[in-house]
Amino acid sequence: MQNNDVLRMRGIAKRYGSLTALHGVDFTLARGEVMALLGENGAGKSTLVKILAGLERADGGSIEIDGQHVRLRSPVQALHAGVAYVTQELSIIAPLSVAENICLGGGEPHAIWTARALRARVQPYLDLVGLGGIDPAMPAGSLPLAQQQLVEIARLLSRNARILILDEPTAALSDAEIEMVKSVVRKLAAEGRSIIYVTHRLGEVFEIADRVTIFRNGRSFDPVPVRNLDIDELIEHLLGRRLEQMFPERATSLGPPVLALREVTAPGLRRPVSLDLHRGEILGLAGQLGSGANAILRAVAGVAPYDGGTIAMRGRTINPRSVREAIKLSIAYCSDDRKRDGIFAVRNLYETFTSPALPRITVGGLLSRRREVQLSSELASFFEVALSRLDTHAGKLSGGNQQKVALGKWLGIEPAILLVEEPTRGVDVGARAEIYRHLRKLASQGLCVMFASSDNQEVLGLADSIATFFRGRLVRVVRAEGIQPEELLRDVTHPDESQPGMAA
Numbered sequence: 367m368q369n370n371d372v373l374r375m376r377g378i379a380k381r382y383g384s385l386t387a388l389h390g391v392d393f394t395l396a397r398g399e400v401m402a403l404l405g406e407n408g409a410g411k412s413t414l415v416k417i418l419a420g421l422e423r424a425d426g427g428s429i430e431i432d433g434q435h436v437r438l439r440s441p442v443q444a445l446h447a448g449v450a451y452v453t454q455e456l457s458i459i460a461p462l463s464v465a466e467n468i469c470l471g472g473g474e475p476h477a478i479w480t481a482r483a484l485r486a487r488v489q490p491y492l493d494l495v496g497l498g499g500i501d502p503a504m505p506a507g508s509l510p511l512a513q514q515q516l517v518e519i520a521r522l523l524s525r526n527a528r529i530l531i532l533d534e535p536t537a538a539l540s541d542a543e544i545e546m547v548k549s550v551v552r553k554l555a556a557e558g559r560s561i562i563y564v565t566h567r568l569g570e571v572f573e574i575a576d577r578v579t580i581f582r583n584g585r586s587f588d589p590v591p592v593r594n595l596d597i598d599e600l601i602e603h604l605l606g607r608r609l610e611q612m613f614p615e616r617a618t619s620l621g622p623p624v625l626a627l628r629e630v631t632a633p634g635l636r637r638p639v640s641l642d643l644h645r646g647e648i649l650g651l652a653g654q655l656g657s658g659a660n661a662i663l664r665a666v667a668g669v670a671p672y673d674g675g676t677i678a679m680r681g682r683t684i685n686p687r688s689v690r691e692a693i694k695l696s697i698a699y700c701s702d703d704r705k706r707d708g709i710f711a712v713r714n715l716y717e718t719f720t721s722p723a724l725p726r727i728t729v730g731g732l733l734s735r736r737r738e739v740q741l742s743s744e745l746a747s748f749f750e751v752a753l754s755r756l757d758t759h760a761g762k763l764s765g766g767n768q769q770k771v772a773l774g775k776w777l778g779i780e781p782a783i784l785l786v787e788e789p790t791r792g793v794d795v796g797a798r799a800e801i802y803r804h805l806r807k808l809a810s811q812g813l814c815v816m817f818a819s820s821d822n823q824e825v826l827g828l829a830d831s832i833a834t835f836f837r838g839r840l841v842r843v844v845r846a847e848g849i850q851p852e853e854l855l856r857d858v859t860h861p862d863e864s865q866p867g868m869a870a
Contacts, residue, residue, distance in 0.1 A: 372397045372560045373418075373529055378427035380413050387413045390427065391586040393579060395529065400551060400561040401589065402571045404604055405581030406794040408764045411564060414581070415531045418562075419451035420444035431529070450527035454534045454792070458514045460507025464488070464497075467506045468521045491520040494557075495550050512543030516550060523554075530554065531562045536570065537792050539655065548574050566794050568600055569823065580604055605796055612799050613827035614806040616846065620830065621645025624680055624814045625666070625783055631674035634661030636838030638675055643783065643814045648805060650829030650846070651818040653858050657835040659818040660702070663785045666816075667699030668692040679783075693722060698776035702787035708772030711761030715751070716742045718760045718771055723778030741778055749774035749804055766797025773801065777808075784808065786817040790824060802828050822854050836861045 373395040380388040388410050395401050405411045416422040418429070420438040429436050431447050438444045441451070458467055465484040468491060485502045492498050495516040500509070506517055515535060522530065532551070536544040551561055551574055563575060571578060577589040580603050587603070595603075601612075624645050629638035635658045643649050651659035665672035668686030677684055679695060686692040689699060701707050709718045719742035720727050727737040743753055749770040755763070760771055769790065776784060789805065790798045805828065809815050819825050825832055825846075832849060834841040834857035841861045849857075856862075 370396045372432060374430045375414070375418065376428050376430075378414060378417060378429075379425045380417065380422065381425055387584055388417075388424075389584045391581075391584075393586055394589065395560050395562060396576075397560055398555050398558045399577065400555050400563055400575045402575035402578045402592070403562055403564045403581070404566075404568075404571070404578055404600075406604065406764075406766070406796050409581040409794075410584040410586075411581040412533075414586075415451065415533065415562060415564065418444065418449055418529075419531060420449070421451070445522075445525050445527065448526060448528035449531070450522035450525065450529070451531040452515065452518050452522065452533065452535065454537060456511075456514055456518055458506045458518060461505055463503050464492070464500065464506050464509070464517055465502035467517055468492075468502075468524055470521070488520070488524070491524045492517075494523055494554070495520045496546065496553070510543065512539050512546050515539075515547060519550065519554075523559075527559070529560045529562070531564070533564045534566065534792060535563070536565070536567065543655075544570075566792060566798075567821075568597060568795065571600065572597075578603075601795055604794075612795075612802065614803050617646055617648070617809060617830050620647045621812065625816075626678045627662070627666075627675065628678070629675035630662070630665060630672050630677060632661050632665040632672040633670045634658050634664075634838060637840065639840045640675075641833055641840075641843065643816055645814060646809050646812055648809050648815040648817070648828060648830050650825040650832045651816065651835060652820075652822060652825040652832055652854060653818070653835030654820055656837075657858065658838040658840070659833075659835040660787055661838075662833075663699065663787055663816065663818050666692070666783070667697060667785050669699065669701075693779055696779065696782040697785065698722070698779055698781035698783065699785045700773050700776060700787065700789075702791060704768050704772040705761075709760035709768055712759055715746065715756045715758060715760055715763075715771060719745045719756075719775045720778055722775055726778060745774045745777050746771075748777060750800060764794075764797070766793045766800070769793050769797065769801060770804070773804070781813065783814045783816065786815065788819055788821075789817050789828075790821070798824075822851065822858070826851060826854060834858055834861070 371394050375393040378388050378391045391414060403411045417424045420441045420443050423439060436447050438447060465488045468488040469484060481503060488502050497513060497516055506514060535547050555561055572592055575592050577591050579589045580587045621644050623642045625643040627639060627641045629640055631638050639662060651662055653659035664670040666677060668688045668691050671687050684695055686695060716738050720738050727734055727741055742756055746753055746756060751767055751770055760768060790801055805815055829846045832846050833843045836858055841857045
């Protein structure tokens with residue numbers, strides 16, 4: 367083991383029945399290093415970090431921490447060895463105070479803590495993660511999501527964690543919150559902690575990581591210094607091939623307006639919004655979380671009905687007060703939380719694919735198995751989901767395939783308008799390219815697509831037109847080829863307040 371290595375995993379193997387998840391993987395991590403761990407969904411990276419965190423047991427191989435062989439058969443053993451795992455689904459207990467969350471499970475079993483003692487115990491760890499200014503007595507659930515994530519990191523640091531595994535720590539955060547998390551990661555690394563940073567956001571790799579370890583088909587490749595890569599090379603390493611074009615070509619011409627919003631006000635908007643959506647158009651709504659971009663989709667979809675202005679579809683005023691009413695108008699809405707309301711995790715794909723279109727698969731009020739199989743097979747084929755997996759529970763699919771199912775099910779209602787929040791959140795680069803291609807194909811067939819995304823690269827690459835939002839206000843609407851990346855970034859972070867849409 368090299369002097370600077372804090373972790374070395376050798377020949378780690380793992381099988382699930384007939385499936386080999388890891389083929390003798392090697393992985394090293396240096397002291398004070400931020401190692402990005404990348405790979406398409408199903409590549410094996412999650413299995414490796416779960417083994418290191420004591421959540422799974424390897425079928426073969428060895429683990430050394432600080433030069434000592436260790437057996438990590440539970441999360442408690444991993445934590446005692448200095449390994450902590452912050453998952454995407456945070457374990458914060460919302461009603462408990464920040465101090466109680468940090469101390470939870472880490473003190474003496476029968477200790478009685480006064481409020482003053484709790485504050486004194488947790489303050490150094492809050493300072494360490496940049497939350498020294500918050501009141502440790504406040505309910506943890508009242509904090510923004512990014513700060514809840516930092517509280518969870520503080521809890522693990524209080525257990526003397528030297529190796530931190532951060533799994534998609536910024537997937538659901540705004541740009542400002544992402545900067546907060548990245549700043550803490552850099553600070554921890556500078557103090558000698560070692561970070562394994564799992565992400566699908568490739569831009570973050572170049573901003574925060576020292577080296578990159580890539581997984582592909584259950585195998586790992588030697589780590590590469592980030593300074594030796596550019597984005598195209600990184601994608602090639604990830605996929606094992608060159609991705610010639612992440613985004614398909616834009617539409618050369620658009621059809622007539624299908625959806626028209628005029629002076630619409632809705633929850634989440636501070637100023638009325640007017641927009642048009644044309645036949646065959648992909649309209650991207652760009653903005654950070656809470657900017658108001660998502661509020662537009664939810665108003666049109668009937669999720670959070672609008673309270674002022676007018677929405678017209680093909681010249682006729684509509685007022686969807688629920689998702690059910692929007693479906694009757696041929697409006698489909700795919701939320702940003704596929705696990706909550708995009709799929710039925712413990713049901714097979716037949717049921718998820720056909721759930722919005724039950725009238726098409728029933729006869730006399732009874733389900734027709736033949737129609738169910740036929741419709742779900744058609745939708746799966748369009749989104750390139752293997753027909754052999756239609757009997758599989760949706761929750762067992764990779765994130766990319768889950769997202770394709772969550773999108774594909776809406777084609778069953780033959781929509782005129784498809785509304786999508788965060789179309790590729792938590793999706794690997796290969797699946798992203800597939801989803802972009804499918805959305806473009808739908809638009810080329812005449813479907814109107816409007817999506818909201820906090821990923822500026824996604825908005826710039828996919829959209830025909832872009833509407834930018836900031837703090838509940840529409841900044842401007844432009845053709846995608848008419849805006850530069852730096853202009854888009856300025857619009858969604860520090861817009862020109864003199865622009866018409868920003869008027870007070």
